[in-house]
Amino acid sequence: MLDSAYLGNGQVFSTSSGRCTSTDFGVKRINTAAYERLKTAIEKAHPPTAEHSIRVRICAESIGEACSLSGKDITTLSIAAEVHDIGKLRVSRDILDKKGILTPAERAIIEMHPEWGMDIAALAFPAMPDVAESVLLHHERVDGSGYPYGLKGLRIPLISRILAVADVYVALTEDRTFRPAYSEEDALKIMLHEEKGRYDNYVLRVLEQMIS
Numbered sequence: 001m002l003d004s005a006y007l008g009n010g011q012v013f014s015t016s017s018g019r020c021t022s023t024d025f026g027v028k029r030i031n032t033a034a035y036e037r038l039k040t041a042i043e044k045a046h047p048p049t050a051e052h053s054i055r056v057r058i059c060a061e062s063i064g065e066a067c068s069l070s071g072k073d074i075t076t077l078s079i080a081a082e083v084h085d086i087g088k089l090r091v092s093r094d095i096l097d098k099k100g101i102l103t104p105a106e107r108a109i110i111e112m113h114p115e116w117g118m119d120i121a122a123l124a125f126p127a128m129p130d131v132a133e134s135v136l137l138h139h140e141r142v143d144g145s146g147y148p149y150g151l152k153g154l155r156i157p158l159i160s161r162i163l164a165v166a167d168v169y170v171a172l173t174e175d176r177t178f179r180p181a182y183s184e185e186d187a188l189k190i191m192l193h194e195e196k197g198r199y200d201n202y203v204l205r206v207l208e209q210m211i212s
């Protein structure tokens with residue numbers, strides 16, 4: 001059995017220590033003005049998405065730190081988490097705020113938001129392509145059931161796998177128009193059991209340790 005596995009994005013997972021480490025300590029410039037503009041745009045367009053995004057960022061940063069990501073990768077994860085749903089700004093509020101079940105056509109529009117978000121993030125952060133990539137892949141699932149590509153396992157970069165776990169966990173613990181918030185424990189149970197196999201197991205276990 002291999003002692004370590006390369007996970008993409010410069011990440012190495014050690015099976016002996018059970019920790020992720022980074023092989024890439026390059027520093028990339030953050031376009032702070034663009035970051036602030038995007039955050040403001042989300043706040044103005046759809047406050048619930050802005051509030052959700054802040055919670056996802058905080059959760060993702062905690063998971064990333066527990067995974068011993070490098071400072072550069074924490075920065076990438078943090079920015080990607082804050083703007084992961086920026087593509088929803090191209091979706092009408094009628095669809096975003098719809099209380100009933102979405103039609104297939106409406107669902108197809110919603111499912112464009114990672115690609116639209118990638119386009120925006122790529123323009124805003126040209127020196128940080130991993131941010132755009134993470135936005136693009138935040139709805140991929142390790143069992144291949146996600147979108148837009150249906151990528152499986154380690155073909156999804158670690159930052160995107162962390163972002164997916166943080167996004168779903170935070171969403172489950174928020175009140176939605178169609179259900180009240182789940183408790184932290186119930187949200188984790190859903191991700192571990194009802195939705196078994198969709199998420200990176202190591203990342204889920206890190207989250208479990210954080211909230212226990």
Ligand SMILES: [Fe+2]
Nearest residue numbers: 084085138139
């Ligand atoms: Fe999303």
